[in-house]
Structure formats: C-alpha cells, structure tokens
Amino acid sequence: MSAHPHQNQHFLNLYNHDFARIAVGVPRCRIADPAFNAAETQKLIIDAAAGGASLVVFPELGLSAYTCDDLFHQRALLDGCEAALATVLDASKDLKIITIVGLPLRADHRLFNCAAVLYRGRILGIVPKTYLPNYGEFYEARQFNSGDDALSTEVSLLGQTVPFGSKLLFAPRDMPFFKIHVEICEDVWTPIPPSSFAALAGATVLVNLSASNITVGKSGYRHQLVSQQSARCLATYLYSSAGAGESSTDLAWDGQALIYENGDKLAESERFSDESHLIFADTDLERMSRERMRQTSFGQSVRVHAAQVSEFRTVDVELEVDREQALPLSRVVPRYPYVPADRTRRDDRCQEVYSIQVQALVQRLTSSGIKKLVLGVSGGLDSTHALLVAAEAMDRMGLPRTNILGYTMPGFATGARTLQQAHRLMTSIGCYAQEIDIRPSCQQMFKDLGHPFAEGKPQYDITFENVQAGERTNHLFRLANHQGALVLGTGDLSELALGWCTYGVGDHMSHYNVNASVPKTLIRHLVRWVAEAGHVSGDARQVLLDILDTEISPELVPASEDTGAVQSTEASIGAYDLQDFNLFYTLRYGFAPSKVAFLAHRAWSDKEVGAWPEEAHVLRNQFELAAIKRTLRIFVGRFFRGSQFKRTCVPNSPKVGSGGSLSPRGDWRMPSDSESVVWLADLDRVPEQV
Template sequence: MHKVAADMTNRFLNLYNHDYARVAVGVPQCRVADPAYNAQQTIAVARQAAKAGAALVAFPELGLSAYTCEDLFHQRALLDACEAALAEVVAASGKLAPALIVGMPLRVDQRLFNCAVVVAGGRIHGVVPKSYLPNYSEFYEARQFNAADCTSVSEITLLGQAVPFGSSLVFEAADQPLLRFHVEICEDVWVPIPPSSFAALAGATVLVNLSASNVLVGKAAYRRQLVAQQSARCLAAYLYSSAGQGESSTDLAWDGQALIYENGDFLAESERFLDTSHIIFADVDLERLAHERMHQTTFGQSVRRHADEVAKFRVVRMELPLPRDVALPLERAIERFPYVPADPARRDERCHEVYNIQVQALMQRLSSSHIKKVVIGVSGGLDSTHALLVCAKAMDRLGLPRTNILAYTMPGFATSDRTLRQARRLMEAVGCAAEEIDIRPSCMQMLKDLGHPYASGEEVFDVTFENVQAGERTNHLFRLANHKQAIVIGTGDLSELALGWCTYGVGDHMSHYNVNASVPKTLITHLVRWVAETGQLGGGAEPPAKAKAAAGSNVLIDILETDISPELVPGKGNGAPEQKTEHFIGPYELQDFNLYYTLRFGFAPSKVAFLAYTAWHDRDAGRWPDAAHATCNQYDLPAIKKNLRIFLDRFFRTSQFKRSCVPNAPKVGTGGSLSPRGDWRAPSDGEAAVWLARLDTIPDDVNA
C-alpha cells in the first residue's frame, strides 16, 4: 500500500504527467574547426540537460564545427571530422533521455548544407537543412552552402542510417504526443514568413532555432522581440540559441545568448558573454498551447488557407524515455494570484487599465442611454465600494456632478456597526448623494406575509430570512431608479458569479449595468488599494481636496481590512458578523486561482491541483504582489483538494442558471468573463461528475 501511495504521489508531482515538457538550450564552449573538442563539450552539456530531466536540448548553429570556419567548410578533413564528432554525440545519446539537436555542415548529393541533426536514443531521427542563407553585410553563407530547396531528396544515409532529410519535418515524442518540435536555423526566423510558421500550422508546439548570431549593439533586444513575437503568432514555444565563447573574433564578436519563450511570454534567458559553457531550462506548458490553438479558431483557418505548405510536412515519431514515475516538480514560476501581476509596477499598470476600462464602459452606457444618474447600493463592503469608485470617476469624466450618483445604504437585521459607519464615511468622501433606508420594517412585513417564524419572534435564520433582506434591497434600488430616472449599477464580481455566491435576481446578481462582473475578488482588492494609494478618490491640489482625498483613502483601507460577509444573519452581540463568506465557499485567493486555470485554459482538476500545490504549498514559494501586501497563507494538498471540490461542484453543477441571465458588463481581461454573450456559454442543467472524478485521481496528501 505504501508503494502504491508513493507511486501515485510521484506521478502527481511529475511535470510530464501534466503535459509539461522541460526543454533546454545549451551553449557549449567551442574551438574553431575542432569537431572532436566541440563534440565533447556538447555531450557534457547534454548530460546536464539529462540530469535535470529535460526532454530536448538545442545547441548552436554549426556547433560541431563552429560557425566561423568560412572556406574551411570546403575542406574534406573538416567535414569528415564533423561526421566523426556526430557519431560521438549519437553514441552518447544512447544513455541519455533528451533529444539532442546539434548543428553541423553536411554533404548531400555533392552539395554542402548547413544542417540541424536530431539525435535521441543512440539514433539519428532526422536532418533539417537551413532554408534561407544570408549573404549580406557580414554574412557570406551562400559562398559555402546551399539552401534547403537545392535538393529534391527526402532521405539520406548518414552514419549507416536511412534518415529523413528536409526543412519540413516535425518530430513527435511517442509518449508525449503534444511534444512536437520543428527546427529552423538562424536566418530562417528573420524572414517575413519563417518556415516555423508553417510548421506550427502542421502541429509543431515547440519551435527550435539553432543560431550562431554574432552580437552587435542592440541586437540582443531585437532577438527577444523576434522570438517573443514568433512564439506568440504561432501559439508555440520557441527556443533560440547563439554561438558563444570560442568562435572566431576575426571580424565579429559573440555573446552566447539563449532564449526560451512560450506564446509571447518570457520563460528563460542565459547570461550573455560568459566564458564557459552554459545551459538554460524552462518547463513549457504544452496543453496551454494546444488549448490556445483549439480556442483560437483563426488558427485552424490559417491551416486551411496554407494547406499546400502544411501538406509538405512529415511527422517523425521518436521514443524518448521521459522520467514519469519519479517526482519531478515544476520549476516554472506559478503566480499565486494569476489575475494580479506580482511586480508592483505591472500591478499598478493593470489596476490603472482595468479601472479605466470599467469607467469608459459605464460612461458609454450612460451616454448612449441619455441617462445622467445612477443608483447604487453601498454596503460598506469591498464590491460596492469599488463600483462606487467607478461611478465617481465616470461622473468626473462626463463633466457631471458626483451628486448624480444616488447612493443608498440599507441596513438590515445583521448589518454591523462597522460596515454601516464605513458606508457613511465612504459616501461622504465620494461626495455623492447619500441616503439611508432601514429595510427592516419592509422585510418584517414580507416575513409576516410569508408566515415566517421570525415574524413571530423565533430566531429562525434560514435562506428565506436571508433572501428577503437581499431581495428587499434590490427592490428598493430598482424602484428608486424608476423614480429618479436613473439606472441601477450592479456590484457583484466574477468570483461570486463563478461560485454562485449571489442570490438570484438580487443586487449582487441583477442590475441595469454591472461594472464588476468580469473582475475577480482578488483583483478588486488591489483595485481598491490602488485607488487608496494613488489618491484617485479625491482631486485637486487645494487643501480641502487633499484632506478629502486622505479621508477617502483612510476609509478604503478600513474596508480592505473588513471580513467579507453578506451580513444577513445577526451576530452573537460582539459586533462581528455571524457569516464569513470564505468559511462557506473557501478562500477567494485559492478559488480565484482555480477559476483562472479552469475558465481560461480548461485544465483538468488534476492539473489545477498540481499548479495550486506548486504555487501555494510552500510559504516561500511563488511570488506575492509585493512585500507590503504579503500574507503568510499556504495550502497543503488536502486543503487544495477540499476547496477545489467546492469550486468544481458550484461552478459546473449549481451556478450556471444564475450566469445565463446576467446583465451587460464590460470584459476587462484575457482571464475571461462568464457572460453568456461572451466567453462562457454552458447548459444550466449540466453535471460536475467528470470533473469530480478527475479530482479523485489526486493523492490525498504529499509528504513534504
């Protein structure tokens, strides 16, 4: 039993079992025209890659000979020595797991080609010649080499093997089908339509570039842009190498830059100008890439429109002994707050952009409907606070007085003194038209009409008791909007919609326009903090305006420090709310994490749990938004499974009917929205069984 549990744990903690692949780019030291030395340096770096559990490692262009051999490339002694060096690499690969992609000059049909050779398991699996030969500025490759289209052969004999040959090869790992890679060489990616563009359409998820690429001022930054954009356009990972220490300095210099990007996102870069061999690693999310291609239907349209080019590609399947039965944790940074950038500068930029998207959308809705007033319920809690801030900024930008915001706080049976004071202070700081309506008399009348026990003096705090209060607030808001020629602004957020933590047809669900509907709770927290820290609430440079802004910032900080609660059940007399939302539905920081990877990428629960464990199980792992706002929360695997189970059941089974009729709201980010008119269309009577079944494949715990 112990072995079975250990095996299950190891498989869960292995990145390959969650459709990741560890890839590497190696830059060995080299000597010009010394293939034997270069082969040994290449093998040494390959062993480093194997020890780290990599699936493939790419090396520089013409790495076995060195790039700067010039007319020495036409010397038979050098070419023979390169083939002997390749034999050494092939032999060494028999004891190594990863595929090795090495560069060398190769004679084919009395012509010389600049080639990438794919080696794994003691065999050569294919040879890819360079398609575009630069012959400008410092480059004279057409003097020594032929381009890929200068031969019609599709197979060659190399070291006694029959080997696929051509620029249109895609290599597939037999036991990791999403790991399909294509190789191009240096200049190939600098042309208007790189060969890798068609390779991606043919199914390659990892694009590899064996480059030499001498260094010039500003060239490193351009390489980053080039690789980032090609990976983004192709919805692929992109590995890029450069020649390093040892290349000839006759007329050029070399920096050994190595890069790895995934769908436009930076994953790894080597230090430049190193005096020794070096290697970089990154864990590429193959499932993410496959999902993006499936989701972005124009990718499929591109396949159809370039069918002739795509049809040229051949798939070469190869066995890679990937380490699946041992723990191989993810070394990629997984942000604990995927909706909130970890870097403070980027976080502030995100808050500025989201805030202004919300403001602009509300301005447009008011302008197009020729309505100049809004009605909003203010509870003294987080969501209504942020919605009120958006309303205030919209009025400012429309040139309308903030008194056109008709704000109502409506204390009920469980409203705490703290939130009521905060609501009053907030409305005063905003400068809106503020009123207070005690809903208890109308709620009591409703309870009497229903024959509810509470109306007879019994302390029965059931769902009817709660929803009478929530519904009464909404009824007041809509009738006030009718009476005042205004629209009701909704306050419910994305996290509440995902978890169904909203009463059907009431204020956190229904409105005329909801500015918060695609903003998750974790981001709303930082939006409110950003408004407080940047003084967005007030305005002007005069002392009264500054004092008002300071008062507004103070109340916002107090609101941020208040427990999240619906305040619908009376407390025990100590002023604290009886209900705390996160006791019922789990911590928002973890549920927002689950939401992001479920909604944005459609990941299975086992992978979501793996990512959550990677990000959250260690107090020091991952990155917080910044030190000032760091908490010390951490979650072990049992806690992650427990809360993921809550999320899956509520998201897939119990809540869709509420999402199917939500009001209009602006989408603010690529993390997705739950609008039935936008990112999420689902049946209201679906089941969660298949997701919960996948959750049960996860071990119950992991021994640290």
C-alpha cells in the same frame, strides 16, 4: 487516509500533467576543432538529461563553430564534423533526451548548414537551413546551399538512412502534445518563417539553432522576434546562439539563449559567459493545444495553407519518459493569475481595468441619455469599487458626483464597522448619501411568508438571507424608477463563478454592472491602487484601506452570540485566493481539476511567489494540498452544476481581461442543467498530501 507513495510521486511528476522540461545549451567552442566541440556539447547533454530534460538544443554549426568561413569547404573539417557527430550520437545511446546539434553536411554534391536530431543512438532526421543570409557581415551563400535546393529526401549518415529536409516534424508517441520542428537562425528573421507552416502542421515546440553575432540592440530584438513567433504560432520557441570561442576577427558573440511560450519568457541565459552553460524551462504543452483549439483562426489558417502543411513529414520516436518518479514542476506559477506580482505591471493593469470600466459606464450613460446612477453601498469591497468607477465616470462626463445616488441599507446583521465605512465612503466621494433601514419591510415580508422570524424566532435560513438581499434590490430599482436613474450593479466575476449571488438581487441583477468580469482578487488591488495612486486623499484614502482590512461577509446572518464572529463568505465557499486561481485555469484554459491542483500546489509551495509586503493576508495564506483539493471540490461543484442559470441572464457588463468573463454574450456558454461528474472524478485522482 493519505495516498499511496506511488500515487504521490505520479502526481508530482510534471510530465503527467502535459508539461515537458526542455533545455538550451551554449557550449564553449573552438574554431575548426570538432572533437573539442563534441566533448563540450556532450557534457551539456549529460547535464540536461540529469536535470530531467526531454529535449536539448545547441547553436548553429556548433560542432564546427560558425566562423569557419571558407574552411567549410575543406574535407578534413567536414570529415571531422561527421566524426564528432558520431561521438555525440554514441554518447546519446544511454540518455533519454532528444538532442539537436548543428554541423555542416554534404549531400547531393553540395554543402548544407544542418541540424541533426538525435535520440538514443539514432539519427531521427537532418534539417537543412532554408534561408541563407548574404548581406552585412554574413556570407553564407558563399559556402552553403538552401535546403529548398536539396534533391534528396533521405541521406546515408554514420551507417543510418536518415530523413532529410526542412519540412520534418519529430513526434514522441508517448507525449501527444509534443511535436518538434527545427529551423536555423535566419529562417526566423524572414517574413514567413518555416516554423509558421510547421506550427500549422502540428508542431508545438519550435527550435532555432542560431549563431547570431551580437551588435548593439540586437539582444532586445531577438526577444521581440522569439516572443512574437511563439505567440503567433501558439507554440514554445527555443533559441540558441553562439558564445565564447567564436572568431572575433570582425564580430563578437554573446551566447544568448531564450525559451518563450506563447509570447511569455520562460528562461534566458547569462550573456557573454566564458563557460559552457544550460538553461532549463518546463513548458506547458497542453496550454499550446488548448490555445489552438480556442483560437478558431488558427484552424482557418491550416485550411488556407493546406498545400504547405501537407508537405511536412513526421518522424515518430518513443521518448520513454519516466512518469513514476517525483519530478516537481520547476516553473514560477503565479498565485494570482489575474494580478501581476510585479508592482509596476500591477499598477498598469489596475489603470487599464479601471479605464475600461469607466469608459464602458460613460458610454452606457451617454447612449441611454440617463445622467444619474443608483448604487447600494454596503461598506464592502465590490460596492466600494463600483462607487469609485461611478465617481470617475461622472467627472469625465462633467456631471456632479451628487448624480450618484448612494444608499446604504442596514439589515438584521449589518455591522457597525461596515455601516460606518459606507457613510464615510459616500461622504468622502461626494455623492448623494442616504440610509434606508430595510428591517421593517423585511419584517412585513416574513409575516407574509409565515416565516418564524416574524414571530421573534431566530431562524437564520436561506429565506432569512434572501429576503434581506431581495428587499435591498427592490428598493434600488424602485428608487431608480423614481429618480430617472440606472441601477449600477456590484457583483464580481468570482461570485458569478461560484454562484455566490442571490438570483435577481443586487449582486446578480442591475441595469448595468461594471464589476461582472473582474475577480475578487483584482477588485482588492483596484481599490488599493485607487487609494495609493493619488486618485483620492484624506479620509477617502483611509476609508479605502479600512475596507480592504474588513472581513468579506454578506452580513445577512447576525454575528455569533458565543464568539462574536461575523458571517464569513470564505468560510462557506473557500478562500478567494484559491477560487480565483481555480477559475482562471478552468475558464481560460479548460484544464482538468487534477492539473489545476498540481499548479496550485506549485504556486503555494513557493513562499516567495506573489508575496507582496503590503498584503498581509498573502503572507498568511500558505495552502497545503489538502486545502487546495477541498477548495477545488467546492469550486467544481458550484461552477459546473447548479449556477449557470444565474450566469445566463446577467446584465450587460464590459469584459476587461483575456482571462475570460461569464457573460453568455461575451464569452462563456454552457447548459444550465449540466453535471459535474467528470470533473469530480478527475479531482479524485489528486492525493490528500504529498
């Protein structure tokens, strides 16, 4: 049964998943013409509100223009700016959007460079600039005073008594993760920006009203500055700068606007535009909160700077977000969070992961004094990549590749294709290669167990599968004992997450495992990268490509007599494309299943995102919401209930990415007897279709 349309719209509204749509405006201005500037600003506010934004930010001194110089001390201009503010304030009465504009403002017989925070006809607060540049082309100390020198904590403005000061936070009560702080231009260029203390005080959205003339190389530095400040503060950072209309007497202006979230760029404006323009971004407020919870040093910093944090005042506001309309997420959500979509970044990621795995294996062999490895080679992805890492490790240690003792061990369901691939792979790599038929020893085990298969009865149950898997592992460990070698594990992160590994056997247990924190989707690209980056040639390259095109299967149950179909891993546990997506957002951020489903729906509703021409399966997989929910239910059930006991005792393995690992020593700890009830209940909120 499909969900009620109201539920569908609720699910599709980004605000119900702790996102907020935010905007930065760059209006065309006229110098010392506040009425014109207010009109241009007002148009952009209306457009921002129509676009679903809950916050819009404008440049420094935008109502007057930044380049007024000594005109700032003319009463006519200052009166005109207050009148312009009144115009913008009046226009805001019917708009559910927080607006922040810049203007010069008199207080305590002094002049301040200020940001006015407005909402629905109310001035929520006035924030004066703290740091005034007075070097190079800047002469702000000639006209303005620092906010630190202000005497008043409130000002009377346009008939309202308004909080005044640089230590103000603006907090929508109906959006608990949304807390705004404002600083102005030079404030963020200082060693310790005011926004750093604001973040410690709880601000998750940091706003900078800037003018910032353009010089060669400055644009790139702004990117670095904003990116790093958002990353250090674990926050979203909005940056505006002045554009067309500012004085060109001695300077030029490019109107660059930026939005960053925890170091990641969400949006950037066109530079040197002659027209007023806006940029939008949907920021994940919960992500910022989760990062602060996870990074304990953030909380320690709050304690260290408790005196500065305690000085902040909070101004509450009811944002009145409409949560019942359908407001889809307007943000690129990568289908493959472990694998960059950009080819260059993807290759760099593969190079780094590969190097981490190789270095870790070299260290383990060096420290143990052992110079040989035993490896089960199935002709599938995981053992293929482990063999590639082992070969590179031997090369770096100056040891022959024949020190890798490769064994392929066909059982009752081993296909001719994978068996052939295993032999071709070992031959092309140059390791020692041997085939051991495990069927006789498995038959003895079936006989000892009294299993029907020993009597020729085809009972393909869990025991039938596990006897084969266990027999392979038993051989590998005894071979390692006999040869004075380490057993190299092959199981990957995705299998550990889903519990898709037999306890104590090769995809679970080994002396050392190089793959345990690498998800299946990344393994796939690592193998392709080795094939295409010149690391191998000839038949080695071709066999790697053939392995990539092979159905992922444990090959423990014979192919269907009726259809010839082989045992499919993904038919049992869901597509790895989706399961790795589920794993990333569950493990890295702790998001609830309903939000993971929302993100997955966004990722797979865009047919261009993550579609790489060299990956035909990517183009084929366009998951609908019902499939997303069904696969997520499998993930929740397997991850949170019944699989942790396998993860608690995994062998040593290097952690390769910030996306997390499941080693209880390196990253993830949970009780082995936990329940999945709350996660399944949250998943039930997701409709079957929208």
